Amino acid sequence: MDLFRKYLSPQVLSRLRGLSLYPRQMVEGHVSGAHRSPFHGVSAEFAQHREYTPGDDLRYVDWKIFGRTDRFYVKQFQEETNLPCYLLVDTSRSMTYRSANVRYSKLDFALRVAAALAYLVLRQHDAVGLVCFAETVGPAVPPSNAGGHLRSVLETFERVQPAGATAMRSVLDEVAARLKRRSVLLILSDCFDEVEPLFRGLKHLRHRRHDVSVLQIIDPAERDFPFQDHIEFRDLESSLRITTDAQRIRKTYHEVFAHEQRRLVRGLRDLAVDHHLVTTDVAPEAAVVGFLQRRAG
Numbered sequence: 397m398d399l400f401r402k403y404l405s406p407q408v409l410s411r412l413r414g415l416s417l418y419p420r421q422m423v424e425g426h427v428s429g430a431h432r433s434p435f436h437g438v439s440a441e442f443a444q445h446r447e448y449t450p451g452d453d454l455r456y457v458d459w460k461i462f463g464r465t466d467r468f469y470v471k472q473f474q475e476e477t478n479l480p481c482y483l484l485v486d487t488s489r490s491m492t493y494r495s496a497n498v499r500y501s502k503l504d505f506a507l508r509v510a511a512a513l514a515y516l517v518l519r520q521h522d523a524v525g526l527v528c529f530a531e532t533v534g535p536a537v538p539p540s541n542a543g544g545h546l547r548s549v550l551e552t553f554e555r556v557q558p559a560g561a562t563a564m565r566s567v568l569d570e571v572a573a574r575l576k577r578r579s580v581l582l583i584l585s586d587c588f589d590e591v592e593p594l595f596r597g598l599k600h601l602r603h604r605r606h607d608v609s610v611l612q613i614i615d616p617a618e619r620d621f622p623f624q625d626h627i628e629f630r631d632l633e634s635s636l637r638i639t640t641d642a643q644r645i646r647k648t649y650h651e652v653f654a655h656e657q658r659r660l661v662r663g664l665r666d667l668a669v670d671h672h673l674v675t676t677d678v679a680p681e682a683a684v685v686g687f688l689q690r691r692a693g
Contacts, residue, residue: 399550403511411681414447415688417481417516419580419607420670445469480539480577481517481524483510483549486585488530488562489632495617498676502613506584507553508680509611513582514549516684517541526552529567530560539579561633562589568597572604580607587612587660595663602667609670611687612660616675621649 445458448468456470491503500508510526517524518541525539526549535552537545562585571581581601587594587610601608617623623642630637657673664671672690674683 399547399554403508403550403553404515408508408512408681409515411679411685412512412516415516415685416520417513417522417580417688418692420691445471480579481513481522482527482539482571482575482579482581483513483524484527484529484567484571484581484583484585485510485556486530486562486564486583487528487534487556487558488560488588489558490562490586490588491613492558493615493618493632494676495615495622498615500676500680502586502615502676503556503558505674505676505680505683506611506613507556509613509674509683510582510584511550511553512681512684514546516688518546524549527567527571528552528556529564530558531563531566532560533567533570562586563593564589565593565597568594569600572597572600572606575604575606578605578607581609583608583610584613585610586614586618591656591659591663594660595667598664598667598669602669608667609672609687609691610664611683612671612673613683614673614675616677619653619675621646621653 445461446469448457448470453470458469458471461467461469485503485506487503491506492501494501494504514524514526521541523539523541524545526535526537528534528536535555537549537552540548564583564585564587598608621642623646625642626639627642628637628639661671670691672687674686
């Protein structure tokens with residue numbers, strides 16, 4: 397199957413029309429893109445128009461064009477700079493889980509969401525990079541907005557080999573050490589990790605003024621616990637197996653899951669890290685739309 401059709405079908409591209417990814421703060425870069433620059437130089441020449449999307453500054457709407465076309469367009473200027481955007485995709489073995497009634501595993505879902513985000517960033521003429529990780533940093537693609545870069549990202553998806561457990565603290569520390577300028581980081585993971593080490597890793601990134609969002613991807617069965625009777629559970633990241641009565645532990649499972657989610661959400665909020673929970677029973681492109689709308693709001 398063609399890579400673009402696999403990850404970015406015409407139906408997906410149709411849902412993404414008119415969407416953009418904007419930083420919540422000023423970023424640094426070299427190539428012209430659709431984002432504010434922290435460098436206030438003398439050049440502020442008009443460069444081009446682009447279609448208005450929610451969250452755009454209304455000061456830059458071209459009302460003359462609106463009067464002629466009844467459509468909103470905003471002006472872009474040459475001083476605007478590119479958005480260095482990194483997609484961090486969890487490829488640990490827990491991401492391979494897929495319950496019976498959904499189409500994609502968490503990893504397959506995450507790769508399709510990442511493909512849509514990469515497409516949007518590159519369409520804005522911004523640079524996108526990829527980092528796959530589990531216990532350590534795995535396959536990576538340096539950020540670029542050159543022609544053919546999207547294919548490089550998609551080809552890397554095809555080489556992903558899920559392995560190991562999630563260890564986000566060490567991975568985030570390594571990523572922070574590699575980044576030389578402020579960037580936008582989008583982390584796609586089930587977040588099945590110890591939260592305190594995760595928070596310390598994110599704090600490191602936020603201290604360096606990176607714009608960080610977490611797209612937490614879970615299977616609906618992990619939230620709803622629909623299992624019945626005696627059943628064996630197997631930890632995908634270890635050899636642990638447990639046989640138990642699903643009905644007897646359902647209430648406790650829901651309580652523990654809700655407690656851990658509250659800890660995660662509260663900690664991310666305290667660090668000013670965006671959190672967006674998605675389940676794999678929705679279309680990946682719908683998850684992207686929801687994330688971008690929430691971020692813009």
